[in-house]
Amino acid sequence: MSDKAAQYSKSSKAQRFWNRALLDSIPWPKTGCRVVDIGCGTGETTRALVAERDGVEGVVAFDKAPDRISFAERHCSHEKIVYGVADIAVASTLEVEWMAxxxxxxxxxxxxxxxxxxxxxxxxxxxxxxxxxxMLLCMGVRIPRAFEYVKEEIVRDARWTAFVSESDAQWRHNKTWDRKNETWRYPDPASGYRKLCENAGFDVAKCDVGAYEYEYESKAECRGMLEYLLPYTAKIPKELAEEYGEEVYRLYESKARKSESGRIMWDAQFLVVHGKKKT
Ligand SMILES: C[S@@+](CC[C@H](N)C(=O)[O-])C[C@H]1O[C@@H](n2cnc3c(N)ncnc32)[C@H](O)[C@@H]1O
Structure with a gap:
């Protein structure tokens, strides 16, 4: 079992919090709902979905990372869920019966x-x-400024530069999770993505960028998520891991937004899309 899958499961409380709100934002039929959960990760949201919504008859949940699927099969199984490994962008990896x-x-x-x-x-x-x-899609378009700051600062610190590879260093310049060729993001991701969905044959009821916040319950939770997200973490030797984790947290905490009660927040922007396949 890969550590990365277990780490995601442990550090994804924020995703589960947002997912619950996202799933509640659309109506659910009382019967006959057959769901495909694309990029289901370690399966916690998938399992909550079938446990809490009687109208869901069954779910096929897949992810391109095999370790996440083995984790989901072991820890989030349910009689209504079938897990699989597949890549949503590669048709040949998707089962023929799903594609009908x-x-x-x-x-x-x-x-x-x-x-x-x-x-x-x-x-x-x-x-x-x-x-x-x-379809209901939710994707990141901007990460918190405090996290951008951590990405920049950590690689400037002589204690860590030896463990940062060139590809990690390039990753730190990625402020918006951009990937090459994603021309739809500029200048306006909402209208760019709406066009992509319409061209793919969807009527689009919602395609908006919105602010999504999460208040950490503890320092350990915040530190765990930061360490999970930073690609440098895996390179840090065990004997320096504690010092590195504290530094990552200190940097984030110094710039992070705080809630009224003083808790540290993750404040991101997501693009949320609700579209219907044209009949
Ligand atoms: C941040 S996790 C989200 C997991 C889950 N949906 C949740 O909300 O907790 C993103 C997941 O998408 C998966 N993923 C990324 N690209 C994918 C693709 N092309 N096809 C299928 N899964 C993909 C990753 O392996 C990862 O498990």
Whole structure:
């Protein structure tokens, strides 16, 4: 079992908090809902979905990372969920029976900002949906300024530079989770992405960038999420891990937004899309 999957499961309380609100923001039928959960990660949201919504008949949940799927199978199994490994942008990895309009609803929560070929991914979502089926997407478009600061500062510090590879150093310049070729993001991601969805055959009810915040319950929770997100963490030798973790937290805390009660916050911007496959 990979540490990375276990770490995601442990450090993704914020995602689960946002996912609950996102799932509550759309109506759920009382029966007959067949869901595909794209990029399901370690499966916590998938399991909560079937446990809490009686109208969900079954879920196929897949992820391109095999370690996340083995984790989900071990820790988040349910009789209504079938897990699998597949890449939403690569049709040949998606089961033939899924691609025949098998689902009434597609979810991709915190996934599509990682996908380079958006056109291929949206075309595949459309193939998996029955006519009139809908999709709910949520993707990151901006990370907190305090996290940008951590990314910049940590690689300037002589204690850590030896452990930062060139690709990590390039990653620190990525302020918006951008990937090459994502021309739709500029100048206005909401209208750019709306066009992509319309071109893929969706009626778009919502395609908005919004502010999404999360208040950490503890220092340990905040530190865990920061360490998980920074690619440098994996390179730090064990004997320096504690010092590194404290430094990452100190940097974030020094610039982070605080709630009224003084708690540290993660304040991000997401693009949220709700679209319906044209009949
Ligand atoms: C931040 S996690 C989100 C997991 C889960 N949806 C949640 O909200 O907790 C992003 C997941 O998307 C998966 N992913 C990224 N690109 C993907 C692709 N092209 N096809 C399928 N999964 C992908 C990653 O492996 C990762 O598990």
């Amino acid at each position: 309009g098998a689902f009434t609803r597609a979810l991709a929560l915190h996934v599509f900002h990682w996908v380079q070929d958006q056109e291929a991914a949206l075309a595949n979502v459309s193939s998996m949906l029955a006519p009139g089926g809908d």
